[in-house]
Amino acid sequence: xxxxxxxxxxxxxxxxxxxxxxxxxxxxxxxxxxxxxxxxxxxxxxxxxxxxxxxxxxxxxxxxxxxxxxxxxxxxxxxxxxxxxxxxxxxxxxxxxxxxxxxxxxxxxxxxxxxxxxxxxxxxxxxxxxxxxxxxxxxxxxxxxxxxxxxxxxxxxxxxxxxxxxxxxxxxxxxxxxxxxxxxxxxxxxxxxxxxxxxxxxxxxxxxxxxxxxxxxxxxxxxxxxxxxxxxxxxxxxxxxxxxxxxxxxxxxxxxxxxxxxxxxxxxxxxxxxxxxxxxxxxxxxxxxxxxxxxxxxxxxxxxxxx
Ligand code: FDA
Numbered sequence: 001x002x003x004x005x006x007x008x009x010x011x012x013x014x015x016x017x018x019x020x021x022x023x024x025x026x027x028x029x030x031x032x033x034x035x036x037x038x039x040x041x042x043x044x045x046x047x048x049x050x051x052x053x054x055x056x057x058x059x060x061x062x063x064x065x066x067x068x069x070x071x072x073x074x075x076x077x078x079x080x081x082x083x084x085x086x087x088x089x090x091x092x093x094x095x096x097x098x099x100x101x102x103x104x105x106x107x108x109x110x111x112x113x114x115x116x117x118x119x120x121x122x123x124x125x126x127x128x129x130x131x132x133x134x135x136x137x138x139x140x141x142x143x144x145x146x147x148x149x150x151x152x153x154x155x156x157x158x159x160x161x162x163x164x165x166x167x168x169x170x171x172x173x174x175x176x177x178x179x180x181x182x183x184x185x186x187x188x189x190x191x192x193x194x195x196x197x198x199x200x201x202x203x204x205x206x207x208x209x210x211x212x213x214x215x216x217x218x219x220x221x222x223x224x225x226x227x228x229x230x231x232x233x234x235x236x237x238x239x240x241x242x243x244x245x246x247x248x249x250x251x252x253x254x255x256x257x258x259x260x261x262x263x264x265x266x267x268x269x270x271x272x273x274x275x276x277x278x279x280x281x282x283x284x285x286x287x288x289x290x291x292x293x294x295x296x297x298x299x300x301x302x303x304x305x306x307x
Contacts, residue, residue: 177218
């Protein structure tokens with residue numbers, strides 16, 4: 001892995017750096033590029049604007065690694081309130097939610113995370129929308145997939161996220177490519193050891209393409225999350241080869257990243273979903289976005305140093 005990326009991802013877990021970044025005046029400007037705001041109203045407003053542009057949305061209430069039951073409960077309440085708002089604003093047919101199990105208690109007790117995620121899924125069903133479980137670091141993958149299987153007994157539409165950088169993921173794609181299965185494929189955003197993950201960017205890309213093939217050959221609904229121009233092109237080619245029509249798969253990109261490309265793909269008739277994060281706990285999310293692109297980091301460090 002690129003050493004700068006490793007450094008930034010390490011800083012994501014360091015309290016002193018967290019404090020420095022969170023209190024720097026510049027942070028707000030940088031955060032605003034990737035995060036839609038701190039409140040549900042900010043998020044719903046940004047969702048309405050994207051929908052008006054022909055895009056669909058998945059909303060993430062920021063927060064992760066909760067070891068506090070009360071905080072996990074507050075996260076669930078935030079999702080329930082958000083789903084009500086999406087329903088009231090008639091956005092639920094264009095906007096779903098993404099949930100990190102670690103934000104609803106996974107580190108405390110897998111059953112607690114399952115119960116909390118079930119409450120969010122039940123509310124989503126009432127509102128006429130869906131839920132996708134985000135993928136976190138590899139130590140949580142087995143637990144997250146167990147919870148996914150439980151949730152799918154009641155709500156078969158619950159989406160999974162698989163990370164192409166993990167060596168196991170091609171097999172997971174094959175397993176999860178059945179009828180009705182919604183799977184988001186991304187490269188993966190955490191610092192992982194070479195024993196479980198490909199370290200070389202080219203190897204990750206090759207794995208991504210193998211996984212694209214698995215998912216397109218299957219009977220599920222693949223959701224290809226990448227901004228990588230080469231991969232976007234390959235996905236289009238492979239989709240045609242597998243005779244997949246628009247509407248039988250989708251592209252996904254992050255809020256604030258390649259907005260022109262998001263709209264170009266939508267105008268070409270594709271379903272394009274924007275991952276829209278909001279909330280006060282933006283630090284871990286921001287650090288992963290900075291780690292993805294050295295240009296973002298340089299911009300951020302210059303601003304932090306006041307130059
Ligand atoms: P790559 O990082 O190679 O970037 C390709 C090009 O895209 C860059 O050259 C640049 O032009 C542009 N680009 C990419 N990132 C950028 C950025 N931050 N700022 C500006 N330009 C950028 N990960 C995870 O571990 N678990 C998850 O649940 C999710 N969920 C998720 C949802 C969605 C909708 C997306 C798009 C991504 C995720 N991810 C994720 C993150 C994912 O794993 C990955 O870290 C990023 O998408 C970056 O990888 P790319 O495929 O975009 O390629």
